[in-house]
Amino acid sequence: MAAPPATASTPSRCVSGAKPRGAARRSPSSLALAAPPAGLRPCGSRALCVRAKVASGVQGASVVDDGVERPWKLSDARLVLEDGSVWKAKSFGASGTQVGEVVFNTSLTGHVALFTQASLMMGVRYQEILTDPSYAGQFVLMTNPHIGNTGVNPDDEESNQCFLGGLIIRNLSICTSNWRCKETLEEYLIKRNVMGIYDVDTRAITRRLREDGSLVGVLSTDQSRTDDELLEMAKKWKIVGVDLISGVTCDAPYEWSDKTNSEWEFKKDQSSETFHVVAYDFGIKHNILRRLTSYGCKITVVPANWPASEVLKLKPDGVLFSNGPGDPAAVPYAVKTVQEIIGKVPVFGICMGHQLIGQALGGMTFKMKFGHHGGNHPVCDLRSGRVDISAQNHNYAVDPESLPEGAKVTHINLNDNSCAGLQYPKMKLMSLQYHPESSPGPHDSDTAFGEFIELMKSNRL
Ligand SMILES: NC(=O)CC[C@H](N)C(=O)O
Numbered sequence: 001m002a003a004p005p006a007t008a009s010t011p012s013r014c015v016s017g018a019k020p021r022g023a024a025r026r027s028p029s030s031l032a033l034a035a036p037p038a039g040l041r042p043c044g045s046r047a048l049c050v051r052a053k054v055a056s057g058v059q060g061a062s063v064v065d066d067g068v069e070r071p072w073k074l075s076d077a078r079l080v081l082e083d084g085s086v087w088k089a090k091s092f093g094a095s096g097t098q099v100g101e102v103v104f105n106t107s108l109t110g111h112v113a114l115f116t117q118a119s120l121m122m123g124v125r126y127q128e129i130l131t132d133p134s135y136a137g138q139f140v141l142m143t144n145p146h147i148g149n150t151g152v153n154p155d156d157e158e159s160n161q162c163f164l165g166g167l168i169i170r171n172l173s174i175c176t177s178n179w180r181c182k183e184t185l186e187e188y189l190i191k192r193n194v195m196g197i198y199d200v201d202t203r204a205i206t207r208r209l210r211e212d213g214s215l216v217g218v219l220s221t222d223q224s225r226t227d228d229e230l231l232e233m234a235k236k237w238k239i240v241g242v243d244l245i246s247g248v249t250c251d252a253p254y255e256w257s258d259k260t261n262s263e264w265e266f267k268k269d270q271s272s273e274t275f276h277v278v279a280y281d282f283g284i285k286h287n288i289l290r291r292l293t294s295y296g297c298k299i300t301v302v303p304a305n306w307p308a309s310e311v312l313k314l315k316p317d318g319v320l321f322s323n324g325p326g327d328p329a330a331v332p333y334a335v336k337t338v339q340e341i342i343g344k345v346p347v348f349g350i351c352m353g354h355q356l357i358g359q360a361l362g363g364m365t366f367k368m369k370f371g372h373h374g375g376n377h378p379v380c381d382l383r384s385g386r387v388d389i390s391a392q393n394h395n396y397a398v399d400p401e402s403l404p405e406g407a408k409v410t411h412i413n414l415n416d417n418s419c420a421g422l423q424y425p426k427m428k429l430m431s432l433q434y435h436p437e438s439s440p441g442p443h444d445s446d447t448a449f450g451e452f453i454e455l456m457k458s459n460r461l
Pocket residue numbers: 134322323324325326327328350351352353393394395396397
């Protein structure tokens with residue numbers, strides 16, 4: 001079959017390792033030629049003229065420079081997956097070569113509870129995702145095709161750094177339009193040395209991940225490296241069994257006292273009682289801390305390796321085990337800490353914290369095919385039958401069959417019936433596999449913080 005002509009309307013495609021998809025769609029790169037509407041900020045460098053590199057469109061073909069000046073870029077980055085497929089893309093953010101595990105995130109808009117009518121004006125939760133330490137070692141592919149329209153602002157950070165390996169998107173917005181925007185996504189990624197690629201067929205990659213499971217990949221803007229070299233890198237790299245928590249946790253304990261900003265607070269009946277909570281930082285998101293503070297907690301955050309004996313000496317009302325990156329089976333020191341604490345004070349585990357509790361109880365965790373990443377996962381609370389829409393981000397899960405008697409599954413993910421929450425009443429223990437603190441995102445499960453408060457209250461009586 002003849003290759004389609006390489007023009008501005010040629011979409012980025014998998015040029016090798018096939019499973020080719022249907023007809024070519026219009027490339028958003030051609031949009032870069034249009035002037036943005038008055039008052040909107042152009043994103044800059046992508047619209048600059050460059051000497052075109054043209055992918056021939058033939059499977060297995062490499063990029064060729066046909067010597068023709070074109071006012072758009074067709075390719076300057078590659079994603080090479082461990083299955084041998086090569087995806088041509090354009091680069092934004094940092095340049096270089098980076099290896100990581102590709103996961104897809106299905107989040108649509110943020111702040112849905114507050115801005116239902118205006119959801120198109122809201123950004124996809126990309127900034128929360130970029131600064132969620134649980135994404136360390138991963139490339140996040142956004143299934144929402146249009147990213148960057150609300151830019152970046154200083155208030156939406158979930159931690160002080162971007163720990164993820166890179167961002168993969170279909171279309172980078174040519175302008176930003178939001179009253180809180182301080183810089184473009186592109187500027188932000190460059191400053192933080194995070195790679196980003198756009199104009200790549202994110203739907204095709206997502207389908208591949210859904211069929212074949214999560215895959216390791218290499219992102220590179222380095223034209224001197226061959227596809228085979230990058231493939232070799234992807235095949236050698238491992239994420240299972242690696243302790244990623246030690247790279248994201250804090251260095252020393254600190255106190256936290258920020259509440260959710262009153263402008264965004266949706267729970268008006270605040271508790272009059274104060275509870276002292278020690279929060280283990282396995283890669284903690286700021287909004288977990290803000291929500292606990294809004295519910296009346298005074299928080300001491302401690303590093304992942306902080307001894308349980310030191311925590312118990314503080315006589316806290318409760319202990320929180322936070323979210324965090326990587327394989328829960330790769331951090332036996334954290335499992336031991338959880339074991340030393342559970343049963344002595346009320347505890348709440350979120351995501352990695354939930355998985356560590358599962359292990360500490362003698363249960364097993366396993367790696368899922370491609371995990372759950374997105375702000376639209378239905379979860380059923382088996383105690384009440386209530387269904388919440390939740391934000392999720394995990395690749396591992398607790399095997400409920402492996403749990404001891406006394407530990408009850410309280411929540412299941414309705415997409416696949418996997419374990420989404422646990423309770424062990426005798427130990428005053430509760431945990432969720434997903435994110436009740438999600439912000440922006442659905443607020444349905446915020447009540448879990450209230451449940452933790454009740455657990456601590458009942459322990460005081
Ligand atoms: N958000 C998290 O805490 C992630 C948990 C764990 N690292 C996983 O991928 O399953």
